Amino acid sequence: MTPLLVNLLGTAGAALAVVLVAFVVGVVTGQHKVVDVAWGAGFAAVAITGLWLSAGHGDPANRWLVTALTVVWGLRLSVHIGLRARGTGEDPRYEEMLARAKGSRNAYAFRMIYLLQGVTLWFVSLPVQVAQYHDGPLTGWAAIGIALWLVGFAFETIGDAQLARFRADPASHGRVLDTGLWRYTRHPNYFGDACVWWGLFALACLAWPGPLTVLSPLLMTYLLVRKTGKPLLERHLARTRPGYAEYVARTSGFLPWPPRSSHSKGQ
Incomplete structure (x- = not known):
């Protein structure tokens, strides 16, 4: 269980890194819809991090299988959303959410949009992380x-x-x-x-x-x-x-x- 616990911490760091990059892009461009592009990419980052951390613990075929399935799904989704969002304005969902912000809109966006999505994608990806440690x-x-x-x-x-x-x-x-x-x-x-x-x-x-x-x-x-x-x-x-x-x-x-x-x- 110790390697898996280390993995959980490492993948949490990967998810946080992805949403931090997305947050910087969102602040610079003034459009927080970029977090939707980061959603799929975050799962890919978590899977790749888990693949690296699980080396020597899980069965190689299983590790690569679950990683490939997650990365293919995540990157396809990110590319699709990115292409669809080109040339459009801010997502109405985020406009409505940020209209309720008290104080800094960017700080509110980080807490309620980016950080929340980062935690969610890490939690949803738990089956991938556990599957990478299956050695049978x-x-x-x-x-x-x-x-x-x-x-x-x-x-x-x-x-x-x-x-x-x-x-x-x-x-x-x-x-x-x-x-x-x-x-x-x-x-x-x-x-x-x-x-x-x-x-x-x-x-x-x-x-x-x-x-x-x-x-x-x-x-x-x-x-x-x-x-x-x-x-x-x-x-x-x-x-x-x-x-x-x-x-x-x-x-x-x-x-x-x-x-x-x-x-x-x-x-």
Whole structure:
């Protein structure tokens, strides 16, 4: 357990370093949306730090597998968000949050945006850190974990690509995307995120104390479904997209499911 405890401290330092760099960039540019780009990069930094610290303790194949899955997911997300945010203003969520600041807006932003996200990403990444110390063979749990990760990565990547094409089409202005994966779930990218982290949790369950990290994917799923993901986005779309209420009425809110007919009732 001692090497793992040292790892937990090292990865906490890596997460803090990423959010500190993002904070400096946010202060210089005056746009704190940069923290969203740092989110995925922070997970990659934690995984790479864990790979280095776990050398000589975990099975090499398992260490490299869980690291690669985390880094690929994290860097893809950071690049996607960075490209999407180019040429746009501050995220309305952060504008609203900073409007409540008393005293220094930057100090408030560091506490309530950057530091909070740094702690969250470190906690969510616990399955990755524990999995890197597994020194036994890959078993059926690994197959389950990889399958969940692949499903999640596909949903997230394809959903983001479909949304990017939709937004780039001038004819889509003011409309609601309800084709492709978006026909079956209002949030294929969020569903994909959740699957990725449940898959990484399955890899952590190859050995003790992996099962104890179950709160990490639960927290990620809660944030996506109930907190900073789906609710905030849907409130914004309900105000800005005509026809969004009808889309909500016929389309699953999270888990992919065939759309309800126009005669169906309820959510």
